[in-house]
Amino acid sequence: MSPLRRFLRMPEAxxxxxxxxxxxxxxxxxxxxxxxxxxxxxxxxxxxxFQDWSLPLGTDRLGRDVLAELFHxxxxxxxxxxAAAAAALAVGAIVxxxxxxxxxxxxxxxxxxxxxxxxxxxxLLALAFVSAVGPSLGVVVVAIALGAWTGxxxxxxAEVLSIRERDFVAGARVIGMHPLxxxxxxxxxxxxxxxxxxxxxxxxxxxLTEAALSFLGLGDPNRVTWGGxxxxxxxxxxxxxxxxxxxxxxxxxxxxxxxxAGEGVIETTAVRRSLS
Amino acid sequence: MNRALILLxxxxxxxxxxxxxxxxxxxxxxxxxxxxxxDAYIVSTGGDAGMIELLRHRWGLxxxxxxxxxxxxxxxxxxxxxxxxxFSRPIRDVILERLPTTLILMGxxxxxxxxxxxxxxxYAGARPGSFRDRFLSVGSLALYAVPGFWLGLVxxxxxxxxxxxxPIGGIESIASxxxxxxxxxxxxxxxxxxxxxxxxxxxxxxxxMMRAGMAxxxxxxxxxxxxxxxxxxxxIVLTHVARNALLPLVTMLGLQSAQMLGxxxxxxxxxxxxxxxxxxxxxxxxxxxxxxLGIILVSAVLVILINLLVDIAYALLDPRVGASEAxx
Numbered sequence: 001m002s003p004l005r006r007f008l009r010m011p012e013a014x015x016x017x018x019x020x021x022x023x024x025x026x027x028x029x030x031x032x033x034x035x036x037x038x039x040x041x042x043x044x045x046x047x048x049x050f051q052d053w054s055l056p057l058g059t060d061r062l063g064r065d066v067l068a069e070l071f072h073x074x075x076x077x078x079x080x081x082x083a084a085a086a087a088a089l090a091v092g093a094i095v096x097x098x099x100x101x102x103x104x105x106x107x108x109x110x111x112x113x114x115x116x117x118x119x120x121x122x123x124l125l126a127l128a129f130v131s132a133v134g135p136s137l138g139v140v141v142v143a144i145a146l147g148a149w150t151g152x153x154x155x156x157x158a159e160v161l162s163i164r165e166r167d168f169v170a171g172a173r174v175i176g177m178h179p180l181x182x183x184x185x186x187x188x189x190x191x192x193x194x195x196x197x198x199x200x201x202x203x204x205x206x207x208l209t210e211a212a213l214s215f216l217g218l219g220d221p222n223r224v225t226w227g228g229x230x231x232x233x234x235x236x237x238x239x240x241x242x243x244x245x246x247x248x249x250x251x252x253x254x255x256x257x258x259x260x261a262g263e264g265v266i267e268t269t270a271v272r273r274s275l276s
Numbered sequence: 277m278n279r280a281l282i283l284l285x286x287x288x289x290x291x292x293x294x295x296x297x298x299x300x301x302x303x304x305x306x307x308x309x310x311x312x313x314x315d316a317y318i319v320s321t322g323g324d325a326g327m328i329e330l331l332r333h334r335w336g337l338x339x340x341x342x343x344x345x346x347x348x349x350x351x352x353x354x355x356x357x358x359x360x361x362x363f364s365r366p367i368r369d370v371i372l373e374r375l376p377t378t379l380i381l382m383g384x385x386x387x388x389x390x391x392x393x394x395x396x397x398x399y400a401g402a403r404p405g406s407f408r409d410r411f412l413s414v415g416s417l418a419l420y421a422v423p424g425f426w427l428g429l430v431x432x433x434x435x436x437x438x439x440x441x442x443p444i445g446g447i448e449s450i451a452s453x454x455x456x457x458x459x460x461x462x463x464x465x466x467x468x469x470x471x472x473x474x475x476x477x478x479x480x481x482x483x484x485m486m487r488a489g490m491a492x493x494x495x496x497x498x499x500x501x502x503x504x505x506x507x508x509x510x511x512i513v514l515t516h517v518a519r520n521a522l523l524p525l526v527t528m529l530g531l532q533s534a535q536m537l538g539x540x541x542x543x544x545x546x547x548x549x550x551x552x553x554x555x556x557x558x559x560x561x562x563x564x565x566x567x568x569l570g571i572i573l574v575s576a577v578l579v580i581l582i583n584l585l586v587d588i589a590y591a592l593l594d595p596r597v598g599a600s601e602a603x604x
Contacts, residue, residue, distance in 0.1 A: 012414070112290070112293050112294055112297060113297055115290070115294045115297075116294045116295075116297035116298045116301065116576075118531075118534065119294055119295075119298060119534060119576045119579050119580055120298055120301075120534065120572055120575065120576050120579075121534045121535065121537040121538035121541075121572075121575050121579070122534070122535070122538055123535075123538025123539065123541055123542070124537070124538050124541060124556060124568075124571065124572050124575055125572065127541065127556060127557075127560055127568070128302075128305055128565075128568050128569065128572055129305065131309075131559075131560040131563065131565065131568065132305050132306075132308045132309035132565060133308060133309075134310075204421065208423050211423055211425075211426075212423060212424075212425055212542045215425050215542060216541075216542065216545065216557055216560070217561075218560065230425070230426055230429065234429060237429060237432065237433060237437065238437050241433045241437075244426070244429050244430075244433075245429075245430065245433075248423065248426035248429070248430070251423055251426065252418075252421050252422050252423070252426075253421075255420075255421035255422075255423075256417070256418055256421040259417055259420070259421060260417070
């Protein structure tokens, strides 16, 4: 059976893909369905959900349309999650490949740096970085990636250590390829599958970290974030708990979708077999 | 015991380098932040350009980066983390005051998630593929997707606002005169919600690890041998399968300590628990970067210590660890 057919037969993977498809649709359609500023006042303040069908999910403390905020928040969550994970995977793969292939002192130094990054709680590091540089979308992406590249680096290094002894690497040496060329054109592509297998976990963690940062008020102030919406709703937690609960449910579904779809991909492609 | 000591010595040497890198990293972050301690001080007190110059000179901030890094390291060697502008007190004292609360919170959350997680993992892994196994696996994945701070808010809405069973936040009743056991009970009731919010994610993690380890162990020959010898299923599950699956969880305890410390930042600010995490948030709000970096350094030391303890525990539990070095 082809991997795609097997993927389609896993109910969990299908559910995950469906969730992600809806989210991407929301993120892409946000400016079309809600063209105005999602942070603009749209109606009376604290309107409960399902009362007024022009504002289906109600409004927050300042009368902003919760549904519009939810759509625009999907953009931020997905953009930050994907960008931070991509940066972390790229940095991790490069550092891991260099450490594993060079060995010796380079390996020692790079691995101690990796240890240091794993010793500092990644959320505290992100917090410190954002507060030192100032919150903007790019800074948040870097801050999250700072704490997330170590896992991929370790996996890449372990993989490179086993690959570098293979015959095709010896062959590449014999024909006089430059060591860096061997590392990045011969070894890295072969070491990638187990590193990429981490991507769903890293995307999920990045989305959760972004939410926590913006919950603490360290997100980009010019963008709607689900974490920021939860923090906004917290002020009226007793009287209008839906304001905190709705974006939280969106967050849970997003992360769950990433996990489920990711597990499905790992399960059905060759990655798991090469891991074991 | 000798094995554990050799392992400990090797780890300690490695930790010194790691700590040095962390210190240099925090120093660089401090440099990256706009403004310095003098700016922060002047903002709170006011003063003219002459005074700024004087303070810069007195605090050694007009020297080169390398000199300042050396000064920073030298002060750290004397356990001096500098002065907090927000609190007008030494950073070390402020941190030490908040540390016990966070340790209690983390310790309770770890015990809760490790205990319940591994127990449920054994329950699920005892019969791989059964209904309860599938239910717990999917359920734990769902739990793993829940952000801790949001779970905290939901728990507050249910148990503190609607049912009024538990306090909404804080670490103990305000202006409480309770002592001894009464005070301990008071703190425990305050801890129920934050510990749950912090621990549930890790509960899912330990459950999944335990279950995966057990599924692996079922395929091993010694399990087959135990069955052939006619040992009861219950004993096989507990003393052969679960016991072997438990070891990786012990390693995870150490690896997760850094994550949990990070998670406690958000949980503590949700529940207004006056610990290290909330201090970090206060430092961010007050733009007190030296205080924040002090917290990072202390956290790093804490994580290193926890991992050392976990390594020793692991060496004591698993006779294979470090055996080659002890023999050599």
